[in-house]
Amino acid sequence: MIPSYIVEEGVNLLKDAGLEVVTLFDEPKEKVLEQLSDYDAILTRLTKITLYSDTLEGKTDGLKVVGVHGAGVDNIDVDKATELGIAVISTPEANAEAVAEHTIGLIIALTKHIVKTDKVTRAGGYEDRDQFVGVNLEGKKLGIVGPGGIGSRVGTKMAKAFDMEVLTYHPGEPSHTVPSEMTLTNNWEGFIKECDVISLHCPLIPQTEGMVGKEEFRMMKDDAYLINVARGPIIDEKALIEALDQGELAGAALDVYEEEPPADDNPLFEMDNVVVTPHTAWLTKETRIKMAVDSAQGIIDVLNGDQPEYIVNPEVFEG
Amino acid sequence: MKVIVESPVAKEGVELLKDEGYEVVEIYEDDPEVLLEEIGSVDAILARPTGARVTAEVLREGDRLQVVSIHGVGCENVDIDMATEEGIYVLNTPNANTEAVVEHTFGLMSNLSKRILEADRATRNGDYETRDQYIGVEMKGKTLGVIGLGRIGLEVGRRLGRACGMEVVGCDPYLGASEFPDEIEYAEDLEKIFEVSDFITVHCPLTEGTEGLIGQEELHKMKESAFLINVARGGIVDEDALVDALKEGEIRGAAIDVFKEEPPADDHPLFDLNNVIVTPHTAWLTEEARRRMSTGAAEGIITVLRGDIPEHTVNQAVCEE
Numbered sequence: 001m002i003p004s005y006i007v008e009e010g011v012n013l014l015k016d017a018g019l020e021v022v023t024l025f026d027e028p029k030e031k032v033l034e035q036l037s038d039y040d041a042i043l044t045r046l047t048k049i050t051l052y053s054d055t056l057e058g059k060t061d062g063l064k065v066v067g068v069h070g071a072g073v074d075n076i077d078v079d080k081a082t083e084l085g086i087a088v089i090s091t092p093e094a095n096a097e098a099v100a101e102h103t104i105g106l107i108i109a110l111t112k113h114i115v116k117t118d119k120v121t122r123a124g125g126y127e128d129r130d131q132f133v134g135v136n137l138e139g140k141k142l143g144i145v146g147p148g149g150i151g152s153r154v155g156t157k158m159a160k161a162f163d164m165e166v167l168t169y170h171p172g173e174p175s176h177t178v179p180s181e182m183t184l185t186n187n188w189e190g191f192i193k194e195c196d197v198i199s200l201h202c203p204l205i206p207q208t209e210g211m212v213g214k215e216e217f218r219m220m221k222d223d224a225y226l227i228n229v230a231r232g233p234i235i236d237e238k239a240l241i242e243a244l245d246q247g248e249l250a251g252a253a254l255d256v257y258e259e260e261p262p263a264d265d266n267p268l269f270e271m272d273n274v275v276v277t278p279h280t281a282w283l284t285k286e287t288r289i290k291m292a293v294d295s296a297q298g299i300i301d302v303l304n305g306d307q308p309e310y311i312v313n314p315e316v317f318e319g
Numbered sequence: 320m321k322v323i324v325e326s327p328v329a330k331e332g333v334e335l336l337k338d339e340g341y342e343v344v345e346i347y348e349d350d351p352e353v354l355l356e357e358i359g360s361v362d363a364i365l366a367r368p369t370g371a372r373v374t375a376e377v378l379r380e381g382d383r384l385q386v387v388s389i390h391g392v393g394c395e396n397v398d399i400d401m402a403t404e405e406g407i408y409v410l411n412t413p414n415a416n417t418e419a420v421v422e423h424t425f426g427l428m429s430n431l432s433k434r435i436l437e438a439d440r441a442t443r444n445g446d447y448e449t450r451d452q453y454i455g456v457e458m459k460g461k462t463l464g465v466i467g468l469g470r471i472g473l474e475v476g477r478r479l480g481r482a483c484g485m486e487v488v489g490c491d492p493y494l495g496a497s498e499f500p501d502e503i504e505y506a507e508d509l510e511k512i513f514e515v516s517d518f519i520t521v522h523c524p525l526t527e528g529t530e531g532l533i534g535q536e537e538l539h540k541m542k543e544s545a546f547l548i549n550v551a552r553g554g555i556v557d558e559d560a561l562v563d564a565l566k567e568g569e570i571r572g573a574a575i576d577v578f579k580e581e582p583p584a585d586d587h588p589l590f591d592l593n594n595v596i597v598t599p600h601t602a603w604l605t606e607e608a609r610r611r612m613s614t615g616a617a618e619g620i621i622t623v624l625r626g627d628i629p630e631h632t633v634n635q636a637v638c639e640e
Contacts, residue, residue: 005451008361015583066489076352097457097459098455098457101432101433101457101458101459101483102429102433102435102455103427104425104426104429105426105429105432105433105435106429106435107426108422108423108425108426108429108430109426109430109435109436111422111426111605112419112422112423112426112598112601112602112605113601114423114426114427114430114436114596114598115430115435115436117437117597117598117599117601118596118597118598120599121583121590121598121599122590122597124585125599126581126582126583126599126600127582128599129599129601129604130327130604132599132601132604133605133606133609134419134601134602134604134605134606134607135425135606135607136418136419136422136607136608137422138418138422138607143383146622156482157482157483160478160481160482161425161478161479161481161482161483162418162422162478183480200588211624224529253450260447261447261448262442262447264445266581269442269443269445270443272420275435275439276438276442276443277433277435277439277442277453278437278438278442278446278447278448278449278450278453279450280434280438280440280450280453281433283450283451283453284433284454284455284456284457285454285455285456285457286456286457288454318378
């Protein structure tokens with residue numbers, strides 16, 4: 001079952017493997033969930049449905065695998081799926097390049113006032129240009145929260161391109177190798193106080209929810225920039241709005257929000273030291289193909305009894 | 320000694336001049352007539368390329384004038400030939416803004432390819448749900464064509480290639496194949512650049528030879544998926560042809576920091592296009608660049624007025640006399 005649109009490269013891969021593919025793009029969420037037991041596999045996008053324990057328990061008799069078209073699995077109760085023997089696969093690498101490039105675009109959009117000056121120029125305000133003095137990134141400190149695939153890409157690119165000094169925060173021992181261009185720290189306070197640009201690349205888990213809040217904004221440099229392309233609730237959005245209002249940081253760029261879709265009157269949308277994109281950091285022609293193909297391949301592997309490359313709960317294959 | 324500072328500049332440079340004991344007159348009028356009134360008693364002018372024109376008359380009337388020091392790179396506001404004839408140094412600060420322009424170019428490219436400005440406008444308008452429309456493309460693995468491999472072009476090519484995993488091909492009439500750095504593939508002419516590039520960025524000066532270098536025919540030769548970036552000078556790209564090409568989908572998008580006429584008209588046709596980013600000639604404008612330009616231009620004045628040979632002389636002929 002494919003409840004929301006994916007590119008044909010993925011659909012074709014499933015069909016070529018001899019699977020019957022049912023697309024339910026126009027069916028409402030409730031209808032989709034009612035039918036779960038009838039399917040061996042579901043290939044889902046984060047935005048369409050959530051698979052928490054009440055959905056999974058007793059309603060997924062035939063279901064063997066949930067393929068997530070994306071990196072985050074916060075819409076799925078993975079523990080419950082494991083308990084029920086349902087494999088969960090995601091596509092953690094598919095969007096890494098796109099998100100890293102988006103992050104860089106957002107950083108420079110902020111430091112060089114690109115979004116603001118574009119608006120001013122179009123409105124006939126060319127002559128006000130002297131007001132929009134940017135800053136160079138060269139030699140500045142970039143802080144990466146979460147040295148995973150995306151964080152590491154952003155860090156190495158910015159070090160290579162602009163000779164930035166890159167720090168990366170992780171509370172414990174990271175599961176990825178940290179590239180040589182980045183210095184690992186577990187000192188949160190020092191990290192927040194020191195960095196000129198802070199970019200979030202960690203998953204949304206209980207420990208990261210509200211991780212950047214009032215305290216952090218007070219500690220940040222007044223001329224610091226904050227970028228969030230990870231998950232909205234990692235930042236306390238209300239505290240961010242207040243901090244931006246009071247000049248506790250210079251600006252912020254957000255691709256994700258506490259609530260999605262965000263309210264039309266979200267105060268962030270009125271601020272001119274802010275850049276907002278609609279959860280599109282991952283969205284490129286290349287990523288859509290990689291995600292569809294990777295998640296389809298994962299489903300095929302599970303249904304063939306093979307262990308897929310990007311398994312979230314490898315325990316289901318043990319025993 | 321008396322120095323005119325013709326446009327507002329970062330205070331660090333002005334302080335250097337004052338520390339040297341010079342009288343500094345700050346006149347912020349874009350009018351050669353104002354310069355003319357003062358010029359008889361002045362030893363040096365610190366000018367911005369976009370400020371008042373340092374005309375032949377100004378240079379002739381400046382009996383004590385030894386040096387015009389440009390806060391920036393382009394010297395099109397100075398009558399260089401007349402300056403040379405009068406034995407007046409024209410200096411500039413060619414390295415001061417390199418970093419800022421390279422970073423801006425990088426920013427424009429990634430904002431174009433990820434459609435960040437379009438997406439920002441949609442989100443603010445409450446159109447979050449239209450997000451599936453904003454499908455970007457990745458820079459990695461694509462080909463970047465660099466036109467003009469001076470200080471900025473070389474840095475853009477080298478660094479973007481290295482940082483973003485792009486193939487880089489460059490073209491510069493003053494640089495032979497053997498002088499190309501390893502990271503940049505040599506293109507003998509622009510045809511090759513237009514044919515293979517997914518991103519084309521312009522970093523050559525505006526001269527008679529480069530005016531209108533990219534016009535209707537050249538835009539037509541580019542890939543339909545190509546992006547064009549111009550942070551060099553406005554006259555190099557034919558704006559009417561660019562507007563047509565963008566409207567008709569001959570190229571995918573463009574980012575423009577410089578215009579044929581500056582300031583551009585309020586109803587410039589580029590301003591109505593969605594697949595365009597426009598910035599108001601601010602690629603160079605950072606705190607660091609302002610500081611480096613201001614101190615660099617001031618140091619050049621001090622060097623000349625002390626009777627020494629300055630570093631960045633535009634009219635070398637003056638040194639040879």
